[in-house]
Amino acid sequence: MEVLGFLRLEAGGTVVTLTLFVALLALLKWYSTSAFSRLEKLGIRHPKPSPFVGNLMFFCQGFWESQLELRERYGPLCGYYLGRRMYIVISEPAMIKQVLVENFTNFSNRMASGLEPKPVADSILFLRDKRWEEVRGALMSAFSPEKLNEMTPLISQACEHLLSHLKLYAASRDTFDIQRCYCCYTTNVVASVAFGTQVDSQNTPEDPFVQHCRQFFALRIPRPLLALILSFPSIMVPLARILPNKNRDELNGFFNKLIRNVIALRDQQAAEERRRDFLQMVLDARHSTSSVGVEDFDMVKEALSSSECPVNPPQRGQPASMPEPLTTDEIVGQAFLFLIAGQEIITNTLSFITYLLATHPDCQERLLEEVDLFVEKHPAPGYCSLQEGLPYLDMVIAETLRMYPPAFRFTREAAQDCEVLGQYIPAGAVLEVAVGALHHDPEHWPHPETFDPERFTAEARLQRGPFTYLPFGAGPRSCLGVRLGLMVVKLTLLQVLHKFRFEASSETQVPLQLESKSALSPKNGVYIKIVSR
Numbered sequence: 001m002e003v004l005g006f007l008r009l010e011a012g013g014t015v016v017t018l019t020l021f022v023a024l025l026a027l028l029k030w031y032s033t034s035a036f037s038r039l040e041k042l043g044i045r046h047p048k049p050s051p052f053v054g055n056l057m058f059f060c061q062g063f064w065e066s067q068l069e070l071r072e073r074y075g076p077l078c079g080y081y082l083g084r085r086m087y088i089v090i091s092e093p094a095m096i097k098q099v100l101v102e103n104f105t106n107f108s109n110r111m112a113s114g115l116e117p118k119p120v121a122d123s124i125l126f127l128r129d130k131r132w133e134e135v136r137g138a139l140m141s142a143f144s145p146e147k148l149n150e151m152t153p154l155i156s157q158a159c160e161h162l163l164s165h166l167k168l169y170a171a172s173r174d175t176f177d178i179q180r181c182y183c184c185y186t187t188n189v190v191a192s193v194a195f196g197t198q199v200d201s202q203n204t205p206e207d208p209f210v211q212h213c214r215q216f217f218a219l220r221i222p223r224p225l226l227a228l229i230l231s232f233p234s235i236m237v238p239l240a241r242i243l244p245n246k247n248r249d250e251l252n253g254f255f256n257k258l259i260r261n262v263i264a265l266r267d268q269q270a271a272e273e274r275r276r277d278f279l280q281m282v283l284d285a286r287h288s289t290s291s292v293g294v295e296d297f298d299m300v301k302e303a304l305s306s307s308e309c310p311v312n313p314p315q316r317g318q319p320a321s322m323p324e325p326l327t328t329d330e331i332v333g334q335a336f337l338f339l340i341a342g343q344e345i346i347t348n349t350l351s352f353i354t355y356l357l358a359t360h361p362d363c364q365e366r367l368l369e370e371v372d373l374f375v376e377k378h379p380a381p382g383y384c385s386l387q388e389g390l391p392y393l394d395m396v397i398a399e400t401l402r403m404y405p406p407a408f409r410f411t412r413e414a415a416q417d418c419e420v421l422g423q424y425i426p427a428g429a430v431l432e433v434a435v436g437a438l439h440h441d442p443e444h445w446p447h448p449e450t451f452d453p454e455r456f457t458a459e460a461r462l463q464r465g466p467f468t469y470l471p472f473g474a475g476p477r478s479c480l481g482v483r484l485g486l487m488v489v490k491l492t493l494l495q496v497l498h499k500f501r502f503e504a505s506s507e508t509q510v511p512l513q514l515e516s517k518s519a520l521s522p523k524n525g526v527y528i529k530i531v532s533r
């Protein structure tokens, strides 16, 4: 009897276990695909998602190629899933205008994954709502023409190092990877301008700042972990945030300590002794009394439409101090901003321009003439002369950023349910602006694969439809560093092209292979020769 009872219990236990197991499998099966009906319900076309990971595999060739393919297959309004998250992709100018400008109050935040490390999460890139508005208002002054003018000597100084390295390559007549040189150079610029510290990353790669920058860009989430995070975001994201991560914590600690030391030093210095760098501009903006409002936040419109030196935005209403001044963590975040928003993008922009000039010698000749005339007139150019006196360089940069926009996708999150040009968008949906697809749409850009700076003459700019060119985004949340970014690119090219010309060699990869895990960049560097002039 006892044995029978035991067997019955055993059998009962197995049945329960089996039932639970089957229920779990059914639950997992449901969970693995339950998020994937939302796009269809919205009437938005998309590639077929796989269980758990959605369309992750669609992007294994890189986000750039996939973005172009999405547009070609599904049109200017389409979508995809990364894990359980739904993305609505737009590359239609009228719709982009609605999201970035007309309906800005409903789309004022960028999407955050929740995995951004502390200083990155504290930077204005990821701040949200009211705090974003306050900090952006305060930081606007750090990017004014006068402040940028004060920073030009620091950039020129870093450029001297670049020129002396390039001189060695010119003397050797060897083909070399100029992207690596630009990367070292922009690291020096960021160290000097944003972190108030001097480094020479080409000659002293073991410098702790240089090493930590390299580690920062090498931080990657391993693929299996990424798949887990995408599949189970509500468990994995909080878990990943609290689990100890030695590399991440060490990196944060290093940059935090560096900035805090500089701040302590600056606080002891008299105002006139302080270095006039970006960090100081942010420190000055700490207790800002700015009254620049959202309506004056868009710097990109002015930077791309006018070659005149801008005046400071009008101060509307009474100057008001920020309700809560920038905390030290937020200041560290803004210094970090240069590293995350500027360094890689400027390196890539310089690399793409160099590649295009080396492979288009006629354009380069015309540019060299302009550069020589300009340097004769302005031996030590400031922000305003750079802005006004180099029209062909402006055209070359603009066309390069059309062909190869380093920030080729950015997002906005819908705060509330709304309709955009007849398309229903639910609250919480993420909209991705597909800049790459927009810039390569033959409807707006005939022969999009051809490098043609003439697309950016003053007349051509006037004739083109609005919201067809967005290398810096658009609207109140567009790039805050547009003036600074363009100034660094122009100042660098001016000094380099005054001394050297670029030449393609048999090792130059044509067409250039691209990589697009985060920003768009050359995949295997840019191998060229450089010749002294």
Ligand code: HEM
Binding pocket: 124, 125, 126, 136, 337, 338, 341, 342, 343, 345, 346, 349, 406, 407, 408, 410, 411, 470, 471, 472, 473, 474, 475, 476, 477, 478, 479, 480, 481, 482, 484, 485, 486, 489
């Ligand atoms: C050629 C250089 C650069 C390019 C092509 C570029 C491009 C962009 C793009 C496409 C965005 C997203 C815009 C949007 O969401 O509408 C952005 C945002 C931003 N960029 Fe840049 N950027 C450049 C350089 C810089 C530099 C040097 C800095 C600063 C140090 C900077 C600071 C920012 C900031 C702060 C934002 C976010 C603004 C906000 O959320 O309010 N950028 N940039």
